[in-house]
Amino acid sequence: MKKYNIITYGCQMNEHDSENIAGMLDSMNYIYTDNPLEADLVVMNTCSIREHADKRFFGMLGQFKNIKKNNRDFILCICGCMPQQDRIVEEIKNSFSWVDIIFGTHTIGEFPNLLKKRLETGKKQISIVGDSSKICTFENTRRLFKHKALVNITYGCNNFCTYCIVPYTRGREKSRSLDDVVREIKSLSEDGVIEVTLLGQNVNSFKDINGNDFSDLIREVNKIDRIKRIRFMTSHPKDISDNLIECYRDCEKLCKHIHLPVQSGNNEILRRMNRHYDVDRYKEIILKLRKVCPDIAISTDIIVGFPGESDDEFKDTLDLIKEVQFDSAFTFIYSPRPGTPAADFDNQIPDKIKHERFDRLTEIVNESSLRKNKMLENKIVPVLVDGKSKRNNKMWTGRSEDFKLINFFSKRENLTGEIVPVLIDEAKTFSLDGREDIS
Template identity: 45%
Template structure:
């Protein structure tokens, strides 16, 4: 590092420390104040979703911090205490929970699954659909009695819902038993926030509209030692008209390639068999960096690392470029299953959604991938009942499903999100019509899934064994290279290995089989 870089890094650290100190001073002043004071503080420091301003976000504000550590004063804060985190939503939220768990355990906390013995309960929330938010508010209602029984219990709400002004105001006004609210950009501040929650007489609210930081060296408590999630970027700049993610997760910020590669090498050395790269729009990786290095280049580098399986999610068709297709075509440890959200099969609806590709462009991309990877399989996301979607437009989605031959799809009825452009669209499609379309689409999804599974009967596939089946401890379970769930008989010693399994029966969503030989060595 040269003198100029050292000077810039010191300036960043000083700025970051100043931001933290300012927030802590503000919270200290509010300790003895009322809930109304907290609402005023939140409204003064939080910026609600603003499409025009958000779309002007620049890359120059991205700051990298390599020096995360838990200060000595927080290291014993959780000794003798237990925590429970309930996670809603996507893999990114799951991975955020792993980070929060890692931080809490370095503070002395112990994990528990029993809410009655927990000293702290955090709800890591999802804002992408109204139903997800309703589940969280329902859970907050259930937790109220626990707070009455144990006034020292800390209840916190974090994640994407916490980035929404209306949600935070609703919690402050109606859920007085919630002690702590923090956003997606504040996870690294968890030690300070927990201490403030214990010391404050009122609730602690810290939700930064400020964004741009990438924090390295965060501790993680991963689930198991077989599969691992690795964030390669954060945020999204696509601004689809129905989506709240660009506001709750902020602008696109890529981690540096060397940090990602080092993390994957470390995981390989620990014996992990699979990594999945995560990002709200993983295909946009590297576009905010000052180097010519994208997702294709990153995948090409990890292809050389001794780890059997590498995946990535979630893709946006606009950023799925030829370089990535070329690298995926090399195979090796790069898995041939592609999750490629289409959302609609009609070009006019796609335009209203702000997806910025047409039906024809999507199909052309799929054909390119199939040509480079003949054995590739596809899954997708689809929204039905987008405002004023006609029957003919919905039928375009149905025929596109046929043309691609998806083997799975996550399907949803359009859910308006406050602060997004689509929330203001006039909609004359009835709820009953939307439900009927969803039923018809799901019938097709189920039929294609069943057909895709049927072709595996009698075949031998490679399965990464994750553990016992959820329904039968005498049966093992794992996933194929194409992400198919396999339940099979075999020795418990196979857990954590990649083994060959002969498929004896195909079901709609899983396969049954018998292990035919010892663990397969994958190079």
């Protein structure tokens, strides 16, 4: 039997695409291996958001040249956001002859046929331009975990933040129908899934053909018996409705956590980022969320060094972090993505300043995370166990409802997929340690 491996970069949308691609390969009788070097077929599922992504990607591509030289039957496939850009496809075609199959984010469903054609003809197969208005769902998915699942509810994005390449690579936003999503989650629950993460670039702008919005969807998923936890990723502040906020009061399965990217604490920067909210509106949302759900955990994304960002404008971001007291934040140094408006803005910030600001930002974010985590010391928190900890295999690891990473000791075995009460002994910046509470 032939073996395959998938290398996944980027966001949870890509992770879920990889699960679907794995499902296709499983049903074609390929066997998964976690070692790409012993695989007969490798899929590289790419991301184009990060700085130097192209360089890293092409470096990795180069490493497969020798494998191909030694094994003419080895198949290398490229998919994800990178091939959505013509210049990348041209470069692969011109300089990386050992790539066999290239497909895009809208043509994932074509992958089995592309593979069959490649095997039959020996010729390179490329299919990037699919029908971006069509929503593809897949029957076979190889989930990373038996007890939890990622479920796409929207695809693409209409927001055109000036720094972001996603609307150009993933296309315009489309929502699945509420009934379709609920049907999928019911079927997952029958297969042992107890936690679902509703996925999209901007989940809270979900609107299906029957007029159902995101809060309607959460309320329906909340009714599914065996589902115990509902999460979503990612939301946009401009689309947070009061109806959604009320779900935190009414839906007991909705986890007490929201990832709400603020990006900057300065209104002028937010305007130039094309974010469609200002700092006061962001703070108003946080107040409302905390009113209906006082212990909600709030995480965010922040970009430093956006073109033209003055020191005072950067300080506004620091002030906002101190005021909101985030539980955690993904912090990014702005890097121009070719093809986005901000890449052509004047006043790009020198690297040295960007890095200095990043260090100051990280320090304040980390202080805030630690302070928040400390509040859980000596408390008992329910943890959905993902498996043994990679850091210490005598410990188990999982997530609390508020998405904290918890490592803990237990005298019991086989805890994966269980919700276990954990007494927190020690809070750190990025995780918490504890032990199973057996009182």
